[in-house]
Every structure is written in structure tokens, then in C-alpha cells.
Amino acid sequence: MPGPYEETAPAVAGGGPGPPTLRAPATASPVASAAPGTSPSRDDTIEEVLTSFYDYARVRGSRDRILTTRPHSPRDEQRAFDALHRAMTRLRTR
Incomplete structure (x- = not known):
């Protein structure tokens, strides 16, 4: 799958792999890592939105598991939002 996301298969109760899920790599935000004084590209900003959405969905979804x-x-959820x-x-x- 192209892009910064990796496909992973979490383990399930029976010991086998579960359904594949997407996991963002643990890297710094592309916008935060831009050189000082330069404006990040639109693609970097879009990538940051997608990464932030993934983080929020992960935190929000974890409360129901x-x-x-x-x-x-709730503070973690608010920070992600x-x-x-x-x-x-x-x-x-x-």
C-alpha cells in the first residue's frame, strides 16, 4: 500500500491474526519538522491532517474496547481532537 501508513494485523483472542488495520508510523509531524522560516507544502499539511485524524480515531476508539x-x-481525547x-x-x- 503506498503512502506513510503500514498495514498491520492485530492478534485476536484465538491466537491468529485479526483483520488488517492501518497504523501510522511513529514519526514527527511533517509540518512540525519543516525548516524554520519555510512554509510546509500542501502535501505535508494534508499528511498532518490525516495523521491527526488517525490519532484521534485511535484514541476515541480505544474507550469502547x-x-x-x-x-x-478524556484529556488524551481532547488533545488529539x-x-x-x-x-x-x-x-x-x-
């Missing part, structure tokens, strides 16, 4: 590796607090909102605002103003 029974077996999670780390429960997320705020990051998504900021990224979308940057995209709109480009």
Missing part, C-alpha cells in the same frame, strides 16, 4: 494496551483519558482541529485550520488557510 474491552482489551486495550493503555486506556486513554485539538491537534486535528489545528491541522485542519492550517489546511483551510493554505
Whole structure:
């Protein structure tokens, strides 16, 4: 699959692989890593929006799961939503 996302297969209760899911790589935001004084490209901004959306969906979805590796607090969910909102605002103003 092209792009920055990797396909993973989480384990399920029976020990076999579960359905594939997309996981964003653990890297810094492309917009945050842009050189000082330069404007990030539109593609970098779009990538940041997608990464922020993935993070928000992951945090939001974890509260409904029974077996999670780390429960997320409402504060984590709000931080992820705020990051998504900021990224979308940057995209709109480009």
C-alpha cells in the first residue's frame, strides 16, 4: 500500500491474526519538522491532517474496547481532537 501508513494485523483472542488495520508510523509531524522560516507544502499539511485524524480515531476508539494496551483519558481525547482541529485550520488557510 503506498503512502506513510503500514498495514498491520492485530492478534485476536484465538491466537491468529485479526483483520488488517492501518497504523501510522511513529514519526514527527511533517509540518512540525519543516525548516524554520519555510512554509510546509500542501502535501505535508494534508499528511498532518490525516495523521491527526488517525490519532484521534485511535484514541476515541480505544474507550469502547474491552482489551486495550493503555486506556486513554478524556484529556488524551481532547488533545488529539485539538491537534486535528489545528491541522485542519492550517489546511483551510493554505
